[in-house]
Amino acid sequence: LAKTTQPISMDSYEGQEVNITCSHNNIATNDYITWYQQFPSQGPRFIIQGYKTKVTNEVASLFIPADRKSSTLSLPRVSLSDTAVYYCLVVIPGGKLIFGQGTELSVKP
Amino acid sequence: GAVVSQHPSWVICKSGTSVKIECRSLDFQATTMFWYRQFPKQSLMLMATSNEGSKATYEQGVEKDKFLINHASLTLSTLTVTSAHPEDSSFYICSARAGASSTDTQYFGPGTRLTVL
Secondary structure, three states: OOOOOOOOEEEEOOOOOEEEEEEOOOOOOOOOEEEEOOOOOOOEEEEEEOEEEEEEEEEEEEEEOOOOOOOEEEOOOOHHHHEEEEEEEEEOOOOOEEEEEOEEEEEEE | OOEEEEEEOEEEOOOOOOOOEEEEOOOOOOOOEEEEEEOOOOOOOOEEEEEOOOOOOOEEOOOOOOOEEEHHHHHOEEEEOOOOOOHOOOOEEEEEEEEOOOOOEEOOOEEEEEEEO
């Protein structure tokens, strides 16, 4: 049975780098892994997506090992406004979309 | 770009009434739209997937006669919660995808808070 696992919560301080890992033991071989940020009472906001190796954009990096059984979202130099819940979204064989349980990141001054 | 809107942003209704929620892709055509439900402190749960001009595909355990989905155009999908009950109170979020491939990015609406009294 396909399943994703993320840490429930993480604490960090302003200016630190934060890495959040999502484990996904059985995902479709040809689909992207996507990460979203969600603030309370808002819809998820797209952060980054990738297929393998490393992807970087203006807000984050995404590391995906060759076996694609996990992915790590890296947020450089977080600020208070990065306090939110972060979700990974994967596609499992058959095309079904699965959201991770979400990681509640708390950034402290 | 890639903006998705929802209306209303919140709604309160009496038990037994029906509520319609609209989801629009404002600057792109959405071949596929998704409807999710989210309870407090929980992840998003996919309810159904709809492709423009065809019937929605519902996830296991979601009553298709209770949650009516219409995707009549490439920019609009609606979710109607029929005969709503207090247990239907939740945060409903839609997303839209420009392409039909699962590799295309989903963009989410701001969500609709439904409270059934």
